[in-house]
Amino acid sequence: MNIDLIPEELEFRDEVRGFLADDYPEDIRRKRDQGVALTRDDTVRWHKALYKRGWFAVEWPVEYGGTGWTPVQKYLFANELAEANAPLVVPFGVKMVAPIIYTFGNDAQKSRFLPDILASNVWWCQGYSEPGSGSDLASLKTKADFDGSDYIVNGTKTWTTLGQHADWIFCLVRTKSDVARRQEGISFLLIDMKTPGVTVNPIITIEGGHEVNEVHFDNVRVPTENLVGEEGKGWTYGKVLLQHERVNIAGVAVSQYRLNKLKTRAAESVRGADPLINNQSFARKIAALEIDLRALEYTELRTLASIATGQAPGPESSFLKIRGTEVQQAIDAMTMEAAGYYALPYVPAQYTLDFPDIDRIGEGIETRTSLQYFNNRKASIYGGSNEIQKNIIAKHVLGL
Ligand SMILES: Cc1cc2nc3c(=O)[nH]c(=O)nc-3n(C[C@H](O)[C@H](O)[C@H](O)COP(=O)(O)OP(=O)(O)OC[C@H]3O[C@@H](n4cnc5c(N)ncnc54)[C@H](O)[C@@H]3O)c2cc1C
The missing domain is CATH 2.40.110.10 (Butyryl-CoA Dehydrogenase, subunit A, domain 2)
Structure with a gap:
């Protein structure tokens, strides 16, 4: 998205880039780039690197250790992290239970639980x-x-x-x-x-x-x-938490990163063949995804802006959840399409993959493609299935 950034915002973006260059652990970066799953220890180390910089609890009120960032800063931060293929923060402590504790918990609970969530000790x-x-x-x-x-x-x-x-x-x-x-x-x-x-x-x-x-x-x-x-009163608190969860699931910045990566790969020629991106049908699907992502970015920014004014995200979090996960799964499917049979997790040794007429970009995409595809079928289910989100929109937005 083309946002005209003011000098302070450009400075902030450079600061985030500097942090990623200096403090994003190299071994974790390598694992991420190779599609290797992170261990608990890797995740905690990454959380702690963010915490040390004061950037772990992005959404929290400043008094509890939050950043106080503007929606544009949050947007830039998420984009820079996605661009560096940095791990997503595990949300259950910092993004899910913490807002419930600082909003509805008592003082003893706040002082007992929030510092350990902030420092990723728990x-x-x-x-x-x-x-x-x-x-x-x-x-x-x-x-x-x-x-x-x-x-x-x-x-x-x-x-x-x-x-x-x-x-x-x-x-x-x-x-x-x-x-x-x-x-x-x-x-x-x-x-x-x-x-x-x-x-x-x-x-x-x-x-x-x-x-x-x-x-x-x-x-x-x-x-x-x-x-x-x-x-x-748990139902009331639980609902607030789910709305925060759905905003997070949309994963717009990560989808943009993955789509860019797919486009780059598809523009490469395999064994002298016409690059896949020149295939009209493939290119049209990429263009449709670009448009969807652009619309999602604006919706996400609008939601971030209303959260910044102290409002809990409302039913618009259901829009973000549905379209965000549909786009994610469409990118998974396009990546499978691009990889062709190279995406198979286990190719028996007797099958040669050296078909001369193939214009797929599978080589180098590794077998993580299909693992990602299958794993991410979950995205339209968790956080409340997409069908249920449509019911929420029907009731609370359309008044049906
Ligand atoms: C990978 C993964 C991780 C998860 N992590 C967590 C977690 O950490 N903690 C946690 O508490 N939960 C977690 N969940 C649970 C998740 O929130 C539920 O799976 C989800 O709410 C759907 O519930 P269900 O699985 O019981 O399916 P069901 O409710 O049985 O639904 C089955 C199907 O029927 C459809 N359906 C049901 N009711 C309606 C209706 N009224 N109108 C239209 N369609 C309907 C659903 O959309 C779905 O397609 C996770 C789920 C997954 C897949």
């Missing part, structure tokens, strides 16, 4: 979904019964992303069953994963990765001081 995960309660989240059954001193938690959470690394989990739990509306009687609880009775079992996704888990609670004792806000 890894959080999200315990909303349950087997049978995903889109229909208000049907959740994990119970937290008050026994006179503590909550006793029983139930199962599922699809818990990176829960295998987590020290803490934030959960929506049912504290009251005899309620007029199912959304009532749900509370927001912070649970230490080391508490006896918590077990984590892996779920292996279609591309073979271990990213998600099932988390079981068997008579897990949770002190009442870990309840955020009022008992029974």
Whole structure:
């Protein structure tokens, strides 16, 4: 997008570039460029590099350690990081539970949890979904019964992303069953994963990765001081969190980076053949994606601008989620198309890939292409499926 940057903004952009040149760890950069998955330690080191520079909690209020940046600065920062192929921040602590704690938590919770989230000393995960309660989240059954001193938690959470690394989990739990509306009687609880009775079992996704888990609670004792806000108001807090989550999922800057990379590769000639970018049908699809991305960028900037005025993102976060993930998946599909059979994860040695008439750009794209394609089918499901986002738009934007 062509934004006319004022001198201070250009200076800021150079500062971010300088930071990336000096403080983006070289081994992590190499792994990212080779498509190698990062370990927990890699992620924490990257978080801490951002924290040291004061740039980890971009959205937080300044009083808690946030940046106080303008929407344009946030936009430039996200773009520079994407351009450097830097890892995305794992959102569960800094972008998800922290805003709930500083908005609805008490002073003791703020001073207990926020500094460790800011410094990435503690890894959080999200315990909303349950087997049978995903889109229909208000049907959740994990119970937290008050026994006179503590909550006793029983139930199962599922699809818990990176829960295998987590020290803490934030959960929506049912504290009251005899309620007029199912959304009532749900509370927001912070649970230490080391508490006896918590077990984590892996779920292996279609591309073979271990990213998600099932988390079981068997008579897990949770002190009442870990309840955020009022008992029974968890649904309200949980909804605010989901709106923040959806803005983050759109991933506009990263999509732009990936699209640029695809265009560069497609412009290269393979064995003297006409470059793929000269193929009319391929070029037309790239152009359509460029237009979609441009529209998304403007929507994202509008949303960032309204967040900067202190408003929580509203239903526009659903637009961003739908179109952002559709564009991501379209780029995945285009990259598969471009790579052709080179994208296959395992090509048996007896098959030669040396077809002289091939105009695909597979060589060098590596087998990560198909892993990314399959892994990212998730994007239109998590954070509330895209069908559910359309229901939200129908109700809250179109008034249907
Ligand atoms: C990779 C991955 C990571 C995730 N990480 C987390 C996490 O860390 N923490 C967490 O709590 N959850 C997480 N989730 C869960 C995610 O939020 C749910 O998967 C999602 O909300 C859908 O719920 P469900 O899987 O139960 O599917 P269902 O609700 O059973 O939906 C099945 C299908 O029916 C459609 N559908 C359902 N109801 C309607 C309706 N009313 N109108 C139209 N269509 C409908 C859905 O769109 C979907 O296509 C993750 C999911 C994935 C795939």
